[in-house]
Amino acid sequence: MADEVRFGIVGLGMGRDRANKAVKTPGARLVAVCDILEERGAKAASELGVEWIAEYDAMLAREDIDCVGVFTPSGMHCDFTLRALQAGKHAFTTKPMDLTVTKCDATIAEADARGLVLAVDFESRYNPNNHRIQAAIEGGALGRVILGDLRMKWFRSQAYYATGWPEGWRSRLATERGSMANQGVHYIDLLQWWLGPIRAVSGAFGTYAHKIESEDLAVGIVDFERGATGVIVTTTTAFPDQGTRLEIGGDRGTIAWQNQDLVLFKGVQGDAGSAGEWESPEAVDLSLDDYPAPEDLPPHIIADMTRAITQGAPVQCDGREGRKSVALFQAVYTSCDQGRPVELP
Numbered sequence: 001m002a003d004e005v006r007f008g009i010v011g012l013g014m015g016r017d018r019a020n021k022a023v024k025t026p027g028a029r030l031v032a033v034c035d036i037l038e039e040r041g042a043k044a045a046s047e048l049g050v051e052w053i054a055e056y057d058a059m060l061a062r063e064d065i066d067c068v069g070v071f072t073p074s075g076m077h078c079d080f081t082l083r084a085l086q087a088g089k090h091a092f093t094t095k096p097m098d099l100t101v102t103k104c105d106a107t108i109a110e111a112d113a114r115g116l117v118l119a120v121d122f123e124s125r126y127n128p129n130n131h132r133i134q135a136a137i138e139g140g141a142l143g144r145v146i147l148g149d150l151r152m153k154w155f156r157s158q159a160y161y162a163t164g165w166p167e168g169w170r171s172r173l174a175t176e177r178g179s180m181a182n183q184g185v186h187y188i189d190l191l192q193w194w195l196g197p198i199r200a201v202s203g204a205f206g207t208y209a210h211k212i213e214s215e216d217l218a219v220g221i222v223d224f225e226r227g228a229t230g231v232i233v234t235t236t237t238a239f240p241d242q243g244t245r246l247e248i249g250g251d252r253g254t255i256a257w258q259n260q261d262l263v264l265f266k267g268v269q270g271d272a273g274s275a276g277e278w279e280s281p282e283a284v285d286l287s288l289d290d291y292p293a294p295e296d297l298p299p300h301i302i303a304d305m306t307r308a309i310t311q312g313a314p315v316q317c318d319g320r321e322g323r324k325s326v327a328l329f330q331a332v333y334t335s336c337d338q339g340r341p342v343e344l345p
């Protein structure tokens with residue numbers, strides 16, 4: 001296996017941060033950046049001491065690039081990732097993996113057929129506390145999980161939807177899809193990671209405060225296979241912005257998480273039984289320190305891809321895992337469109 005991974009990054013909005021990381025990560029080397037906008041491409045190239053390539057196909061033709069990171073608008077993610085895989089490169093895309101599971105499936109199949117690494121870049125997957133929460137839930141700290149609720153109450157101005165390139169992509173169905181697919185997907189990924197597979201969803205959505213094609217408020221009611229129920233609210237209309245909160249409730253305790261921080265972890269210890277059996281339950285503070293995170297957790301996607309390609313280690317969120325949040329928001333949207341609950345296969 002190679003002892004160095006040579007990266008090319010396409011799309012230099014958020015991608016600029018990952019290009020910066022590729023320059024600083026041991027075992028990684030940034031070879032080129034790609035963007036059709038000269039002001040972004042030329043600036044990044046001169047600041048990072050690499051080449052700027054305007055044409056994506058020209059970057060894919062380069063033999064000195066092993067891995068491509070995709071940071072184009074959301075509806076283009078799998079098109080760009082698939083093309084990278086077809087050119088024989090390992091590839092990752094920023095969130096969401098794409099806007100439809102059909103495109104995710106084709107991309108996963110290509111990576112499988114070629115034996116290439118495919119990953120989806122969710123920052124939350126590199127936060128050790130999020131791993132501890134997953135371990136605590138899996139380890140039974142909350143007892144039987146009953147309710148998982150996610151409330152993402154963000155504010156985005158009308159002007160926000162005009163930013164980015166191609167101009168206005170954040171406001172269009174084909175390239176962004178809405179608050180659940182674009183912003184909410186970070187937290188949908190966490191909810192499904194922590195609580196497991198989803199059996200069915202019912203949805204409602206609308207466009208309330210912006211002149212955009214996509215929704216700015218979506219709600220999903222979720223049945224988890226493990227028997228729990230979930231409520232997902234995502235919006236960019238909340239004023240003032242209230243951030244994001246996830247609460248996981250079980251019959252022996254609750255975890256509450258807000259903006260990447262644990263804000264409450266309480267329950268019962270020992271043989272105290274569970275809710276319904278208690279006369280006067282006493283909740284005690286529980287500690288996440290009892291649930292270790294992986295010791296070798298990479299700090300970000302560049303380190304994760306570098307390790308996967310040089311050592312064969314699994315990535316934090318591979319294509320199949322990244323597809324799950326797409327399947328969930330797509331099912332919410334289908335339910336909204338068709339006015340009926342939608343089952344996930």
Ligand SMILES: NC(=O)c1ccc[n+]([C@@H]2O[C@H](COP(=O)([O-])OP(=O)(O)OC[C@H]3O[C@@H](n4cnc5c(N)ncnc54)[C@H](O)[C@@H]3O)[C@@H](O)[C@H]2O)c1
Binds near residue numbers: 015036037054056
């Ligand atoms: N925290 C996160 O993980 C995070 C944060 C922000 C954005 N994102 C994701 O990153 C993606 C891009 O968002 P952004 O805010 O950077 O948008 P942006 O519009 O600022 O950047 C997109 C870039 O892609 C370039 N581009 C578009 N088409 C291209 C093409 N054919 N060839 C080469 N370059 C092309 C554009 O010129 C632009 O510079 C979105 O999917 C978004 O969801 C993730």
